[in-house]
Amino acid sequence: MLWKRKKVAVISPRKKVGVRGEDWVKCSACQANLYEKRFLENLWVCPRCQHHHRLTAWQRISITVDAGSFQEADAALRASDPLGFTAVKAYADKVAEAQEETGLTEAALAGRGTIGGFPAELVVTDSNFMMGSLGSVVGEKIVRAVERAVVSNTPLIIISASGGGARMYEGMFSLLQMAKTSAALGRLASAGVPYLSVLTDPTMAGVAASFAFLGDIMVAEPGALIGFTGPRVIEQTIRAKLPEGFQRSEFLFRKGALDQVLARREIKPFLVRALSLFHKD
């Protein structure tokens, strides 16, 4: 199974083994003990409180594209270290650690697959890999996915899960990915190829301020934290209490920043519907 990657437990709720050897997990939101099998069948959403637990990129792909249809692209792209950046740890070591922990080579997976039988170019970011931050490789994978989408006249879907924005370890090289991905998406729009953006918890900072918010259609999972600067920093800066639910999907939907808030189970049917409209002619 796609999600059975090593150390995926970094994002999953804590697993426990019951007296009869069955697997249980604890919901991190309501603390309910859940039968793991039911939890997985419910797409990592707590059946009690409906909390949408964060997914790895491979888990997301496994519940989005048709089984066996995903073909990864640009898997060989690796981060370079243009600044030779070292803080508490060297950037190169941070990357190696993230690779070891997630089984990924970078914070985004890109490729092509079918969804309900309709082809789509897909990019998924993974918040477990250096907070899903936008470094040169993530930017390059998005731009290449856009280029493939233009050439093959295939819709592009980006599913964002990025708590980090631009990846500071790469300095200006990471910041310019915001402009680079935005410009590429401009070319996609000029070519008349649709871009569907799915925002999940969390989608923040440079990711939110570039490709994630440029979708022709913008949908988000319930309760996802979506914004630029985090709420704590804003409160400390303006010294005021933020309104209830600030920067959550439902709040942004009410303010007109999103087209829809969809439960995880509804996202694939929604994508199939949207793709079917495009492929009609």
Ligand SMILES: [Zn+2]
């Ligand atoms: Zn729960």
